[in-house]
Each structure stands twice: as C-alpha cells, then as structure tokens.
Amino acid sequence: MRLVTLPFLLTSILPSVHADVKFTSPAGGETFTGGGSIKAAWTDSGTAPSISDLTTYQLFLCAGGNDPTAFIQLASITEKGLFANGNTAEGSVAVGVGDDTPKNAYFLKMISVASTGGTVTNFSPRFSLSGMTGTFPAIVQAGAKAVSDTAGPASVNQVAGAGEVGPVGGDAASYALPFTAQTGPVRYAPMQKYPATKITAKMKTPLYPTSPYAIATTYLPILQGATTQTGVITWSFSQYENTASAPAPSDPMQQFLNRWRD
Structure with a gap:
C-alpha cells in the first residue's frame, strides 16, 4: 500500500490535459494520509466527447456508494479548472471532512463543460484517507460498505446531442421535488436556469414558497441534513467584448463636468 502525505484545507488545485476523462490517479485502492496533498491525473478515455472538446471543469471530493442516492459531495477541490492548462491537478483535504472507514470510501468527481453545450461527469477509482476525524451520515457509510471493488460510479454524459440522462447525484424526480418537501441527509436543488437576454418582468414570483419555520424554545437535535446537491448545468454561454x-x-x-475642471 502506497501512502501519500496529504495540508488541512481543501484548496484550489493546479489543473493541467485530452475525450471524456479517464482518471489515472488516484489509483484504485490507494491510501492517502489526511492533512496533506492529493494528486489527480487523467487522460482521454476514448469515449466522446474528446477532451479537446471540453473547456472547463469542476473537481470535487465525494464519499459513499456508487448509487447516486448513496454518495455525497464533501468538498470542492477546484471551482473552474481549464483543460487547456494540462491533465493534472493537486489539492489538499481537511481531516475533518469525513471518516477514515470504511476502506475505499472516497473518490473524485469531475464535471466537465463541453464547447458544444452540456456537461459530462466522470468519477475516479476509489481510494482511502487515513487519519480522518470526521463522520459520515449513515446512508454514506452503508453505501460505501456495499461496494466490493474500487470502481467509482458510472459516468453521466449530458453533452448536447448525447441523449437525455438523469442528473448526477439523484434522479430527475429528486431535483423536481420542492426543497421544503424533501427529507433525509441529502437534499436536491434544480439546475440553475439559463439567464434571459432581457428583463421584462415587473414583478418576479418565487419558484417555490418560502420555507416554514418555528421558533425554538429548547435545544434542538443535531441537523440530519448532510449536503445539498444541485443539478449540473446543461447549457453554455459565450461572452464578447463590447467594442x-x-x-x-x-x-x-x-456643463456639470466643466465646473470641476482645474
């Protein structure tokens, strides 16, 4: 077993790259030590879209099972990496973001944006983090224990023209359910909407009703919600300089400006 030292906070990682991403690091079953850096590397998987057709990516640390409802996104490693900068990335993980058991509970998730529109999501092989001091929700513990090999979840291709598929991290119905009607440790928020080119509405009505609340009069139990997962963006946009x-x-x-001339 090869140990790799891992500083405390998850930070932005230095990206570096080529189709759909196939992780070459971390290796399946590898063990890293919480508190130091972790290196990710990838290559072209040979499956469309080609890496040359991808522009930016987000990289996250996840843990749990392979079923979309059995894993959670623990932390963001990089918010906007550029494929043009290469095919490696390195960051650090805080020791409190998760547990050190069960074995091979962790994996990386990369959401890549295609130049033609849409996204493709790929997952790394599973690995372990030793010396971690946090805890996993019960659903994550159970999901990780149910996995018998080191393969991560299946890729999700939402690139324009690739066919319709469900969102990453939950089925389509989960994202359509109003937030206030959801229960369990993982909640789902819909994909951010594509902004309009003009503002025509005089009054904007909320998409969902406001959340109900009650004023606490005694100490409350520990919150059971672990994380909120947002549907991946399937649209793209371009920016142009106004010349x-x-x-x-x-x-x-x-005349007003002339008053202040020296």
Missing part, C-alpha cells in the same frame, strides 16, 4: 465607444455626455452633464 462600442462610450457616448459623449449630454449638454447638462458636460
């Missing part, structure tokens, strides 16, 4: 010259100030404005 038009600024308009000249109006006469009243010019």
Whole structure:
C-alpha cells in the first residue's frame, strides 16, 4: 500500500490535459494520509466527447456508494479548472471532512463543460484517507460498505446531442421535488436556469414558497441534513467584448463636468 502525505484545507488545485476523462490517479485502492496533498491525473478515455472538446471543469471530493442516492459531495477541490492548462491537478483535504472507514470510501468527481453545450461527469477509482476525524451520515457509510471493488460510479454524459440522462447525484424526480418537501441527509436543488437576454418582468414570483419555520424554545437535535446537491448545468454561454465607444455626455452633464475642471 502506497501512502501519500496529504495540508488541512481543501484548496484550489493546479489543473493541467485530452475525450471524456479517464482518471489515472488516484489509483484504485490507494491510501492517502489526511492533512496533506492529493494528486489527480487523467487522460482521454476514448469515449466522446474528446477532451479537446471540453473547456472547463469542476473537481470535487465525494464519499459513499456508487448509487447516486448513496454518495455525497464533501468538498470542492477546484471551482473552474481549464483543460487547456494540462491533465493534472493537486489539492489538499481537511481531516475533518469525513471518516477514515470504511476502506475505499472516497473518490473524485469531475464535471466537465463541453464547447458544444452540456456537461459530462466522470468519477475516479476509489481510494482511502487515513487519519480522518470526521463522520459520515449513515446512508454514506452503508453505501460505501456495499461496494466490493474500487470502481467509482458510472459516468453521466449530458453533452448536447448525447441523449437525455438523469442528473448526477439523484434522479430527475429528486431535483423536481420542492426543497421544503424533501427529507433525509441529502437534499436536491434544480439546475440553475439559463439567464434571459432581457428583463421584462415587473414583478418576479418565487419558484417555490418560502420555507416554514418555528421558533425554538429548547435545544434542538443535531441537523440530519448532510449536503445539498444541485443539478449540473446543461447549457453554455459565450461572452464578447463590447467594442462600442462610450457616448459623449449630454449638454447638462458636460456643463456639470466643466465646473470641476482645474
């Protein structure tokens, strides 16, 4: 078993790259020591889309089973990596984000954005973290114990033209259920909506009703919710520089500005 020292906070990792991602590191069954750096590396899997067709990615540390309802996203390693910068990334993990048992409970999740629109989500092989001081929710513990090998969850291809599939981390019905109606340690939020090009509404009505609440009069039990997973974005957008010259100030404005000339 090869041990790799791992500093305390999950930080942004330095990306580096080529199709759909196949992780070459961490290796299945590898053990890292909580409190130091962990290195991720990947190559082109040979499955569409090609890495050359991917633009940016997000990388997360996850733990649990292979079923989408049995694992949770523990922390973000990098929010916006660039495939143009290479095919490796390195970050650190805090010792309190999870447990050190069961064995091979951890894996990485990469959500990549395609230049044609949509995303593809890939998972690394499973690995262990020793010396961890946190705890897992019961559903995560059970999910991890039920896995008998080191393979991570199946990839999810939501790239435009690749066919319709369910969201990562839960089925479509989970994301459609109002947040206040959900129970359990994992809650689901719908994908962020594509912004309109114009603001036409005079009054905006909420998508969902406000959350009910009651004022506590005694000490409350420990919150059972572990995390909220948001549906991955399947749309893309482009940004362009506005090269038009600024308009000249109006006469009243010019007169006002002239007052402050030296």
